[in-house]
Amino acid sequence: MARLFSFNDLSTVGKYLGQAARQMVGVPDYATYVRHRRITHPGLPIMTELEFFRNRQDARYGAGRSGGCC
Known part of the structure; x- marks a missing residue:
């Protein structure tokens, strides 16, 4: 019997x-x-995984906000 x-x-x-x-x-x-980055922007720096995570988090929630909804 063949494997699926x-x-x-x-x-x-x-x-x-x-x-x-x-x-x-x-x-x-x-x-x-x-x-x-490697394909489209060769030679430019690539963020570390931690830098990338923080960058995306800041982009989504806003950098420097004090918390809360407003």
Whole structure:
């Protein structure tokens, strides 16, 4: 009997499901950012994963806000 899925297929599906879930809750994908920078902007600096996370967090919630809704 032939296998329907290989481990590689399941791994790929899991990767894409995880990426989709992060995007749905507003968490951008660092690997996608790095790939984009290397292809589209070669030679320019690439943020570390922590810098990227803070950058995206600041962009979403506003840098320097004191908290609360207003």
